[in-house]
Amino acid sequence: MIWPTRRLKYLSRTIDRRAGSDQPPLLAVSIHKGVIPRESLTDDLPRAEDLSNYKICEPGDIILNRMRAFQGAIGVSPIRGLVSPDYLVLQPSPHVNAQYLHHLFRSSWFIGEMASRLRGIGGTDNGAVRTPRINPEDLGNIEIPTPSLDEQRWIANFLDVETIYIDRLAAIRDRQLHLLNDRSTAFISEVLPTSGDCQFIRLGYLATIQSGITVDGSRTLSDDAVTRPYIRVANVQAGRLELNSITEISVSEKMAAASTLRFGDVLMTEGGDLDKLGRGTVWRDEIPECLHQNHIFAVRPGASLDSDYLALLTRSIYARNYFESTGTKTTNLASTSSGKIRDFRIPLVSLATQKRIVKETSRTLDRIDSLTNLLIKQKQLLTERRQALITGAVTGQIDVTTAGRGSEGLA
CATH class of the missing domain: 3.90.220.20 (DNA methylase specificity domains)
Known part of the structure; x- marks a missing residue:
């Protein structure tokens, strides 16, 4: 499908309202989870003592971490909150669906567009950029596909269903990897002389x-x-x-x-x-x-x-x-x-004993490592599938009205 395109600056506007004495919850943008309360991400993130210069965002606003947006640190805010002064806060126009923009921003196509416009030293191909940032002007000049609002809603709903399904599978693989890691750690700890009489x-x-x-x-x-x-x-x-x-x-x-x-x-x-x-x-x-x-x-x-x-x-x-x-x-x-x-x-212990321990544990650990590598590969395939679905849907390569589970989930 071929859709008309419009520059992003005509489909959203940059919001820069500072908090002052207004102190709603502090939010963060996670590469994997989108916009979430900062306290749910980690207790160790540094934060300013004075939040008066932080930006206010409203539900439905799109938040971009300017330094990590090209890695996927973008999301739609579910609540009213505070974000870093260095973040970009975009308010979608009535002519575009916020959730559609959210998915589009996380597509490999759009990430590539942002990466080519980063201001910094070095290149993104090997992570060598120092202090990389996407400027609002450069971001606003990106031409994005703009299907009709009904099509945008279909795409957003389809991707919501599909990505939730894939994320659930990925979470299961994470739990399995965690259990395998615990099993190998316990097995190794049982055979090593870490509590014996050796020096x-x-x-x-x-x-x-x-x-x-x-x-x-x-x-x-x-x-x-x-x-x-x-x-x-x-x-x-x-x-x-x-x-x-x-x-x-x-x-x-x-x-x-x-x-x-x-x-x-x-x-x-x-x-x-x-x-x-x-x-x-x-x-x-x-x-x-x-x-x-x-x-x-x-x-x-x-x-x-x-x-x-x-x-x-x-x-x-x-x-x-x-x-x-x-x-x-x-x-x-x-x-x-x-x-x-x-x-x-x-x-x-003696070198001979070290080699014997390694040999005796290798068979069990090889089996565990083989299962671990299989699960890691499955996670990689899920990540690739997720990204391919997002990019295909927002660029018109996938007709979501005739696609599989996403359409069925909307019925």
């Missing part, structure tokens, strides 16, 4: 920690510069590597040599979700001559410590308690440091 030795005495490369686009390259693949935090997941997207970096030979990964290095990220902090993943030369970012620690065990034993230990309740208690919590994330990793005490 507990500081990791800093058993391994070295290699720092990575700081990405700096302004760095002057020397004549001996080399270009190498390098992994970022996004490539190191809890207990596994995600190597589908690898970038390259040019640095001097000396810097490359100091940050090249070796077979058997145990990779730990500096920051992330609190429950995954300190989780180690063994590097097995998946990519030759690969470098690593400075936010990834490469722990290189010495002769008395087995890499797989160390990685296994980081999945235990013992390790989880250590890293969660020593982690620095900021917003809804946490971080650790090379010093805290060095201070982690290792229950040291």
